[in-house]
Amino acid sequence: MTLPLTQQPRQRILALVTDAFGSHGGIARYNRDLIAALAGAEHAADIVVLPRIGDSAGSQIGERVTQLAARRGRLAYARAAWQASRRHGPFDVVFCGHLYMVPLAAVIARRLGVPLWLQVHGIEAWAAPGRLVRWAADRASLVTSVSRATRARMLSWSGLDDWRIKVLPNTFDAAFSAVAREPHRKKAVGRLDLTGRDVILTVARLSAGERYKGHDRVIAALPRVIARCPAATYVIVGDGDDRSRLEALAGEAGVADRVCFAGQVGVDELSDFYRAADVFVMPSTGEGFGIVYLEAAAAGLPVIAGNCDGSVDALADGVLGTLVDPLDTAAIGDAIIDALEVRKPRVDVGRFATAHFARHAAGLARSLGQAA
Amino acid sequence: MCGIAGIFAYHYAANPVDAGELQRTRDHMAARGPDGAGLWIGEDRRIGLAHRRLSIIDLSAGGAQPMFSADGRLAVTFNGEIYNYPALRADLERAGRTFLTQSDTEVLLHLYDLHGPDMVRRLRGMFAFAIFDQRANQLFLARDPYGIKPLYYADNGWTFRFASQVKALIAGGAISGEPDAAGQVGFYVFGSVPEPFTTHRAVSALEAGHTLIVDRLGMRAQVRYHSIAAAYEAAEAAPRLAAHEAEEKSRAALLDSVRHHLLADVPVGAFLSSGVDSGSLVGLMRDAGQNDIETVTLSFREFEGDHHDEAPLAAEVARHYGTRHTTRRVSEAEFTADLPAILTAMDQPTIDGINTWFVAKAARELGLKVAISGLGGDELFGGYPSFSFVPQAVRRLQWPSRVPFLGRGLRHVAQLTPIARRLPNPKMAGLVELGGTYAGAYLLRRGLFLPGELKAVLPDDIVAEGLRRLAPVAHIEGQLMPQPRQPFARVATLEASLYMRNQLLRDADWAGMAHSLEIRVPLVDSVLLDAMAPITASGPPLQHGKALLAMAPRRPVPQAVRARAKTGFVTPVGRWLEGANLMSRRRFTDVAALSRPDTPWARRWAFSVASASA
Numbered sequence: 001m002t003l004p005l006t007q008q009p010r011q012r013i014l015a016l017v018t019d020a021f022g023s024h025g026g027i028a029r030y031n032r033d034l035i036a037a038l039a040g041a042e043h044a045a046d047i048v049v050l051p052r053i054g055d056s057a058g059s060q061i062g063e064r065v066t067q068l069a070a071r072r073g074r075l076a077y078a079r080a081a082w083q084a085s086r087r088h089g090p091f092d093v094v095f096c097g098h099l100y101m102v103p104l105a106a107v108i109a110r111r112l113g114v115p116l117w118l119q120v121h122g123i124e125a126w127a128a129p130g131r132l133v134r135w136a137a138d139r140a141s142l143v144t145s146v147s148r149a150t151r152a153r154m155l156s157w158s159g160l161d162d163w164r165i166k167v168l169p170n171t172f173d174a175a176f177s178a179v180a181r182e183p184h185r186k187k188a189v190g191r192l193d194l195t196g197r198d199v200i201l202t203v204a205r206l207s208a209g210e211r212y213k214g215h216d217r218v219i220a221a222l223p224r225v226i227a228r229c230p231a232a233t234y235v236i237v238g239d240g241d242d243r244s245r246l247e248a249l250a251g252e253a254g255v256a257d258r259v260c261f262a263g264q265v266g267v268d269e270l271s272d273f274y275r276a277a278d279v280f281v282m283p284s285t286g287e288g289f290g291i292v293y294l295e296a297a298a299a300g301l302p303v304i305a306g307n308c309d310g311s312v313d314a315l316a317d318g319v320l321g322t323l324v325d326p327l328d329t330a331a332i333g334d335a336i337i338d339a340l341e342v343r344k345p346r347v348d349v350g351r352f353a354t355a356h357f358a359r360h361a362a363g364l365a366r367s368l369g370q371a372a
Numbered sequence: 373m374c375g376i377a378g379i380f381a382y383h384y385a386a387n388p389v390d391a392g393e394l395q396r397t398r399d400h401m402a403a404r405g406p407d408g409a410g411l412w413i414g415e416d417r418r419i420g421l422a423h424r425r426l427s428i429i430d431l432s433a434g435g436a437q438p439m440f441s442a443d444g445r446l447a448v449t450f451n452g453e454i455y456n457y458p459a460l461r462a463d464l465e466r467a468g469r470t471f472l473t474q475s476d477t478e479v480l481l482h483l484y485d486l487h488g489p490d491m492v493r494r495l496r497g498m499f500a501f502a503i504f505d506q507r508a509n510q511l512f513l514a515r516d517p518y519g520i521k522p523l524y525y526a527d528n529g530w531t532f533r534f535a536s537q538v539k540a541l542i543a544g545g546a547i548s549g550e551p552d553a554a555g556q557v558g559f560y561v562f563g564s565v566p567e568p569f570t571t572h573r574a575v576s577a578l579e580a581g582h583t584l585i586v587d588r589l590g591m592r593a594q595v596r597y598h599s600i601a602a603a604y605e606a607a608e609a610a611p612r613l614a615a616h617e618a619e620e621k622s623r624a625a626l627l628d629s630v631r632h633h634l635l636a637d638v639p640v641g642a643f644l645s646s647g648v649d650s651g652s653l654v655g656l657m658r659d660a661g662q663n664d665i666e667t668v669t670l671s672f673r674e675f676e677g678d679h680h681d682e683a684p685l686a687a688e689v690a691r692h693y694g695t696r697h698t699t700r701r702v703s704e705a706e707f708t709a710d711l712p713a714i715l716t717a718m719d720q721p722t723i724d725g726i727n728t729w730f731v732a733k734a735a736r737e738l739g740l741k742v743a744i745s746g747l748g749g750d751e752l753f754g755g756y757p758s759f760s761f762v763p764q765a766v767r768r769l770q771w772p773s774r775v776p777f778l779g780r781g782l783r784h785v786a787q788l789t790p791i792a793r794r795l796p797n798p799k800m801a802g803l804v805e806l807g808g809t810y811a812g813a814y815l816l817r818r819g820l821f822l823p824g825e826l827k828a829v830l831p832d833d834i835v836a837e838g839l840r841r842l843a844p845v846a847h848i849e850g851q852l853m854p855q856p857r858q859p860f861a862r863v864a865t866l867e868a869s870l871y872m873r874n875q876l877l878r879d880a881d882w883a884g885m886a887h888s889l890e891i892r893v894p895l896v897d898s899v900l901l902d903a904m905a906p907i908t909a910s911g912p913p914l915q916h917g918k919a920l921l922a923m924a925p926r927r928p929v930p931q932a933v934r935a936r937a938k939t940g941f942v943t944p945v946g947r948w949l950e951g952a953n954l955m956s957r958r959r960f961t962d963v964a965a966l967s968r969p970d971t972p973w974a975r976r977w978a979f980s981v982a983s984a985s986a
Binding site: 145147148151152156161162163165166167169313316317319351352356359360363364367 | 383384385387527528529530548573574576588589590591592593594
């Protein structure tokens with residue numbers, strides 16, 4: 001028999017995470033969103049957060065959230081987690097924010113006799129992990145995955161029943177209204193010196209370890225695009241250790257003058273780039289989800305992404321943008337040409353709003369309470 | 373009877389239901405329901421239910437589906453028959469419920485409204501259905517205790533889809549066609565794909581005797597409400613009956629089941645073989661008051677005059693019970709002509725079902741929409757050789773099989789040396805390794821290929837991945853929970869939960885439905901099982917088991933039928949296969965392990981079927 005919500009004891013969650021408050025990056029942001037959602041729910045939970053990195057001093061943490069001091073070292077972290085499970089308890093749920101931490105989280109959840117909730121993000125959960133991680137992951141009562149693709153990949157190696165692995169997409173609230181795009185567009189184009197250009201935009205780190213983003217395949221598609229759209233220019237926002245390779249590639253392809261490396265930019269300048277661009281493209285093969293597509297779409301840009309990873313979720317099976325085979329440069333080129341030549345109706349990315357995410361996350365947390 | 377389908381876009385991020393996709397899935401099952409079609413999409417386009425109808429009870433438009441509760445809150449799409457619906461309806465009416473139609477479908481809506489998911493325990497019949505509660509935003513699915521009616525689902529984390537057939541789900545166009553190694557391995561090991569696995573990674577069976585709830589958070593855990601193992605285990609505690617009591621009780625229970633299975637607004641015919649099972653059912657149909665009975669038997673020219681020919685004895689049974697009888701002859705030419713259609717209709721690969729295809733075809737030619745089949749008699753009354761083989765093997769081999777490495781060593785010796793060619797059956801190589809447990813011995817008895825032989829027909833990585841996910845011996849053991857103590861009960865549980873469920877019943881479904889014929893199986897009934905299990909569980913002498921069935925009709929089955937040694941239902945498919953065009957890219961002659969002249973034909977047939985469906 002399920003008690004009415006108001007009579008249920010408040011859930012207490014121990015969250016073991018890589019980082020959350022006082023840290024940057026996609027995973028920290030996801031953890032913050034999730035923790036805020038659980039702490040802010042109608043029947044809120046109390047959450048004790050133990051991060052590996054990140055100083056929470058000065059960051060806004062709700063009244064139900066306590067973030068303990070970060071412990072970087074593995075052993076120190078394990079000891080701190082163990083102590084937290086005793087000193088700050090009792091807990092009803094152990095939340096584990098990264099697959100690599102799941103052995104520790106599984107042991108603690110088992111000792112406390114409470115359900116384990118595991119979060120998976122992207123490529124870390126695609127290939128079968130080692131035996132220990134697999135054993136620990138199989139102990140989870142609930143796994144949340146940011147996309148259907150990651151869920152499917154995890155199901156291929158995990159011994160968990162299909163119903164235990166749910167999808168909880170990254171969340172996104174449009175920072176500014178796309179309606180305001182046109183008045184700002186001219187100014188942005190002028191500021192960025194892109195007057196008269198058809199601007200193709202990618203926003204991503206240029207990391208030699210993350211070549212799956214697909215910059216090189218867009219560069220390879222450029223000659224085909226330029227043949228049809230002579231004003232096309234490829235603007236790459238982001239920096240990293242792969243930049244020189246990409247610059248060389250652009251030279252080899254004979255399009256060096258059409259590729260502009262803008263480097264890393266601040267939030268305001270990024271808005272300018274979104275306003276000045278005509279199409280956003282990132283034919284990635286390794287996205288866990290891909291919030292950047294939603295940012296671009298919310299800014300009013302047509303979006304092109306790969307069809308084999310979490311991008312499919314961000315683009316909602318093609319409703320919010322165009323999905324192409326990310327390894328097919330001809331298809332990438334044709335999609336860019338199409339976007340430049342045919343004006344696309346603006347899409348609504350409101351389905352990924354934080355309110356929806358928060359309600360879903362709170363429901364999942366509650367389902368754990370009922371299962372236990 | 374019918375075909376059902378649905379799409380539930382439960383997740384907030386999911387796109388709305390695509391009516392075109394749902395219609396493609398529904399209409400892939402046109403043969404399941406030629407008499408009508410319905411499709412409903414909820415106002416917010418998060419739910420869609422679809423139905424193809426073969427009308428058997430309440431032929432009017434009143435029985436059309438999806439059907440709604442009077443207040444519009446509940447919607448149902450239903451495949452099957454609820455045999456106790458008159459009694460349920462009378463109860464509900466006494467409780468103040470008003471009915472708008474004469475159909476059994478409406479009973480489901482009232483029962484769900486009153487009892488929620490527990491309503492499923494009140495149903496007697498074969499069924500797979502889905503009820504959507506628009507107020508709770510919740511989908512409820514259920515499948516009958518034995519799994520007579522199929523129900524498959526695919527959940528990608530945003531959207532839940534279901535249908536009566538795997539191929540129909542795929543035809544919708546939104547589900548990945550990636551094959552499942554566990555399904556491929558399972559097919560070669562068992563001769564049919566063991567549920568919950570299917571040929572496709574994205575598609576699973578809702579298991580027999582289970583219910584499932586899907587809400588805005590997705591699937592919940594499946595809930596088991598019936599288990600054959602549990603029925604036997606509970607029955608073992610019952611006191612043993614005297615012989616005459618046992619006869620009286622089983623007679624009453626059998627007649628009761630047949631009577632329930634005759635419920636229809638169209639004529640109900642029967643398949644007749646030369647065996648006790650179908651003969652007894654025809655006799656009981658008479659006892660239940662049906663005077664006009666249409667029966668049909670298959671015969672093959674190849675068997676004319678030899679003991680495999682069922683026609684003469686079946687004709688004698690027909691005369692005995694005064695039925696209108698047809699003997700339908702099937703030739704090699706007809707087999708060859710029908711084969712492409714058979715392989716298309718075969719929803720999941722199977723090494724059987726050909727006989728059902730033709731007998732269903734024959735029944736349909738006679739104008740029948742419903743036919744009674746003796747399927748299940750061997751499981752209920754211990755008619756298979758496994759009932760003696762498995763317990764014997766376990767008794768003799770439980771000690772040798774525990775000697776470390778002995779079994780595996782002997783298998784390697786037997787497989788890798790010239791001994792292999794002398795074995796009457798290649799499976800014998802696994803005797804000591806597997807024979808010491810019920811699960812292992814059952815695999816030896818029923819298995820088509822043993823796990824160690826799979827590399828002859830499948831790539832190494834598929835074998836490894838498939839065996840890891842399926843774990844055949846553990847899969848068999850899993851059916852024995854809780855474990856009955858008596859050998860008979862254990863074997864009966866395994867046969868009913870594996871061979872009958874995954875092969876016989878599934879074949880009866882696709883082969884019958886391909887001809888828009890509903891096959892009813894009075895010997896596969898949970899109420900009958902509860903009555904029979906206390907009588908058979910403690911192991912009556914085996915000959916006696918079938919005698920209970922043969923003597924159940926007021927006029928017992930003819931002596932000639934009772935005296936006939938069991939041959940199993942044999943078709944000359946093995947012979948016909950040689951010349952058949954299987955449309956497959958690979959033929960068994962391309963595979964060394966299947967080319968040897970002494971290869972069992974079922975192995976070649978399995979390979980051909982798998983290659984054709986790949």
